[in-house]
Amino acid sequence: MDATDRKILAVLQADASLSVAEIGNRVGLSTTPCWKRIQRLEADGVITQRVALVDPEKVGWGVTVFVAIETGDHSGEWLENFATLVSAMPEVVEFWRMSGDVDYMLRVVVPDIKSYDAFYRKLIAGAKLKNVTSRFAMERVKFTTALPMTA
Amino acid sequence: MDATDRKILAVLQADASLSVAEIGNRVGLSTTPCWKRIQRLEADGVITQRVALVDPEKVGWGVTVFVAIETGDHSGEWLENFATLVSAMPEVVEFWRMSGDVDYMLRVVVPDIKSYDAFYRKLIAGAKLKNVTSRFAMERVKFTTALPMTA
DNA sequence: AATGAAATAAGATGCAC
DNA sequence: GTGCATCTTATTTCATT
Numbered sequence: 001m002d003a004t005d006r007k008i009l010a011v012l013q014a015d016a017s018l019s020v021a022e023i024g025n026r027v028g029l030s031t032t033p034c035w036k037r038i039q040r041l042e043a044d045g046v047i048t049q050r051v052a053l054v055d056p057e058k059v060g061w062g063v064t065v066f067v068a069i070e071t072g073d074h075s076g077e078w079l080e081n082f083a084t085l086v087s088a089m090p091e092v093v094e095f096w097r098m099s100g101d102v103d104y105m106l107r108v109v110v111p112d113i114k115s116y117d118a119f120y121r122k123l124i125a126g127a128k129l130k131n132v133t134s135r136f137a138m139e140r141v142k143f144t145t146a147l148p149m150t151a
Numbered sequence: 152m153d154a155t156d157r158k159i160l161a162v163l164q165a166d167a168s169l170s171v172a173e174i175g176n177r178v179g180l181s182t183t184p185c186w187k188r189i190q191r192l193e194a195d196g197v198i199t200q201r202v203a204l205v206d207p208e209k210v211g212w213g214v215t216v217f218v219a220i221e222t223g224d225h226s227g228e229w230l231e232n233f234a235t236l237v238s239a240m241p242e243v244v245e246f247w248r249m250s251g252d253v254d255y256m257l258r259v260v261v262p263d264i265k266s267y268d269a270f271y272r273k274l275i276a277g278a279k280l281k282n283v284t285s286r287f288a289m290e291r292v293k294f295t296t297a298l299p300m301t302a
Numbered sequence: 303a304a305t306g307a308a309a310t311a312a313g314a315t316g317c318a319c
Numbered sequence: 320g321t322g323c324a325t326c327t328t329a330t331t332t333c334a335t336t
Contacts, residue, residue: 012203046209052163058197061298087293095293098286135249142238142246147212
């Protein structure tokens, strides 16, 4: 992956609706080689998917909560089961296994506070957890799916 | 926004590379009305953008850190300045203003631990902060940009 | 590897109903 | 909403540098 590939990725991370010709213009390539590079980036799994991003407020899922979980001592099998269970919950949009004091970090979206309570009850009903800390977001100051493409 | 719009959004959140005809098939519409709905959803800002998602590991930004920040007592102007400063950092992919014990939550991506240290120094050099807690992610168990489309 | 041209297929867009 | 015409773009091929 060279610098031109990274330029293409930068463009596609910002706007995947552009034509190949336009992307080529922006990175200094004609359409054919630009198209070939994009195909390769997809085949190599560098580009994983193309998605539409939706305004959370406008679809009624405007409440974001960060959930820090300490699972305590559990078997590998238990943890695997826990991961499967939590991953399957559609409100969980991010689910990270952490190092340090917190074992897992979730980002959860819900329509309102009341439905967060419902989620929380589902969560603790499904698994015996040592500690769960919920922190509510007030404002999304920045959110991007674009990774930096400059070293 | 009716149930059909939500179906369209569910499809486009999962795969924005599908043709309008194929999306129509999946939601029970022919191409023209499906296309019109998509145009409207974009015009109304429900769909905010179409982007390519990239594998963080494969582009060398595989380290994710959650940063919880307590700013302490500061003026509104100071906080605004802080928000602008942090938003401009490309490593910061998420930046949330929180309620409760933590004032801000960041999700930061970096190539490696060493570059996180560089980021951290930049962060604390730019603003006088009361407390900064960095938590490192070990594994991305789930990550989706798709919001639930069912009530 | 890239370019430009060109041909074909697929899809987006617009119009009549 | 449907069906169809048209226009744009994606995709592939090829000769050339």
